[in-house]
Amino acid sequence: MSPDVCDLTLIDLPGIARVPLRGQPEDIGEQIKRLIIKFIEKQETINLVVVPCNIDIATTEALKMAQEVDPEGKRTVAILTKPDLIDTGTEKSVLAIVHNEVIPLCKGYTMVKCRGQQQIDDDISLEQATQIERDFFQNHDYFRCLLNEDKATIKCLAIKLTQELVDHIKKSLPQLDEQIKKLLWDVRNELKECEGGPPQDPRGAKQFLTQTLKRFNDQINSLSSGELIFEENLFAQLRAEFKKWNDHLNSSKPSFSDSKVVSQENRGRELPGFSNYKVFETVLQKHVAELKEPANDLLRGMKGQKEKAEQRILEQFEMENLIYTQDPIFLKILSEITKEWFLEEQLPMFDKECTYSQMMKAHYEIVVQRMADQLPMMITLFMLKETAELLSTDILSLLDGANVSELLFEDSDVSKRRKDLRDRLDRLTAAQAELTEFI
Known part of the structure; x- marks a missing residue:
């Protein structure tokens, strides 16, 4: 958390394991894939595929999985990392990828250079790391052009993701509104079953009992x-x-x-x-x-x-x-x-x-x-x-x-369920009110 970063909701999915370690099940790779698919197949999510620049992107399993659930690439953003580790002579090939010429994606590619482990150990701040990253691209013979194209640096990525997320949410608002309406209906029906708990004060409790009877x-x-x-x-x-x-x-x-x-x-x-x-x-x-x-x-x-x-x-x-x-x-x-x-x-x-x-x-x-x-x-x-x-x-x-x-004594589970339902009702009502302003 930081006052210097944009508001984003991120779900960090595990890396794809191929060989089980000691104590892991034999099908650990398939289990992880099923977990990843569960999240990336949802139409309301934007999938960030992180690929190191120093490997063959065409063989990247993460990008392949993203293509399976998003064939047109409308929900997929690719992020290229570790540009400082590529072999000399491969810079043009990497640029072709960033320019969407190898595996085209509607939302394209962005290149970033994160803090290395040594910088983390040296307590390099985010602000310092941001400047170091910018200096790297500014001084790079091949990648400096990406700065002018807004296709490099973490700051550029954050701005892009924020805008992509806003645009994606706008497209999803009608669907989200219908989902909220259905959830509100369900919650209100559930509340009817345990609504009207007894008051805590003796006078109110006696009146409640009289009315109930x-x-x-x-x-x-x-x-x-x-x-x-x-x-x-x-x-x-x-x-x-x-x-x-x-x-x-x-x-x-x-x-x-x-x-x-x-x-x-x-x-x-x-x-x-x-x-x-x-x-x-x-x-x-x-x-x-x-x-x-x-x-x-x-x-x-x-x-x-x-x-x-x-x-x-x-x-x-x-x-x-x-x-x-x-x-x-x-x-x-x-x-x-x-x-x-x-x-x-x-x-x-x-x-x-x-x-x-x-x-x-x-x-x-x-x-x-x-x-x-x-x-x-x-x-x-x-x-x-x-x-x-x-x-x-x-x-x-x-x-x-x-x-x-x-x-008037009631099971604690009943009162807890009533409180949870009321809290859910408040949250959903507030969400519906917010959505109404945008639809």
């Missing part, structure tokens, strides 16, 4: 009433289960087709010709009882106040054993089945105009309609609505004599 309580109530819709809609799932129950009721309706067989199988001690209501009642009770197992299957898929809902469903089946319905309802369904019209004024009436099977079918239809609604309503009431109310009461009770700091 209230929001949670509101969500529970909204969810139980079907107002809050998540990705996996609770009521959509319940409705599907309730539909299965309704479909089962409709598909399992007995036909009661043979009233004579029904009467004979369930005949008591009465003489022929006499009707027995007990027959009607017994047959219907038997078929209603067959619905208990599927009803319990519907309940087993739920949790919470299962026992309470189970008890109410059992009571519903016990009530269905009473074989009761209002006369107008029964007569309406019976009329629909028999295609004959029955009126309350005709009561009491004999069943010779209508078979037992049709009367059983009429009442069973009423049972199906009642059960199709009653079970879902009981499950919704006892396992959703009342559960939500009990949970809400328990949540609000946490505020009574609660240890706020204990309730």
Whole structure:
């Protein structure tokens, strides 16, 4: 670092090793190449290929790798070093390289003469080294022309790199802006998962806890009433289960087709010709009882106040054993089945105009309609609505004599992640603001 140098971001990549030293893996050369490629293939970087003047540039592996990732040479700048070590008579060949006549590069070549090890040991300052370098080129028979062409000295290189970097950044700004926007979107989404950490002061912490519990309580109530819709809609799932129950009721309706067989199988001690209501009642009770197992299957898929809902469903089946319905309802369904019209004024009436099977079918239809609604309503009431109310009461009770700091304690990793995300958000926001001025 120095006040006398330009601001540049440099990544110093390792030299390409060919022979592994003791303790190094056999594929050390390939590992280094992969590392170098990882950096130089990025379109937002400028690749500086450093080549000593005293070797054959055409065989330089670094330049070859740069050409592979940048065939047109738009991101490659070549730097020729050690001009004081070239063999006498090769100066013109080196000049041809610098003049872009051997391996052309869009950004060309620059020659520099850095401090030698002896100068470093002698604590030669950068300012002194800069003057020594300039004197070298000024007094060189072949290379002095490079000064006028701005193709020699570290100072010239620094100015060139700064301008190249600025130009390259300008070209990359739209792409950088899109990348920053995407990163900002991702960071904001991540922050939502851990945003709103608890305040440190007791009063603020208590208020934070109250607001948090209230929001949670509101969500529970909204969810139980079907107002809050998540990705996996609770009521959509319940409705599907309730539909299965309704479909089962409709598909399992007995036909009661043979009233004579029904009467004979369930005949008591009465003489022929006499009707027995007990027959009607017994047959219907038997078929209603067959619905208990599927009803319990519907309940087993739920949790919470299962026992309470189970008890109410059992009571519903016990009530269905009473074989009761209002006369107008029964007569309406019976009329629909028999295609004959029955009126309350005709009561009491004999069943010779209508078979037992049709009367059983009429009442069973009423049972199906009642059960199709009653079970879902009981499950919704006892396992959703009342559960939500009990949970809400328990949540609000946490505020009574609660240890706020204990309730609001969070894992240190969470707070650290929140801080890191907020810092990233600040940096990205600042970067976006800076970019906006240039785009």
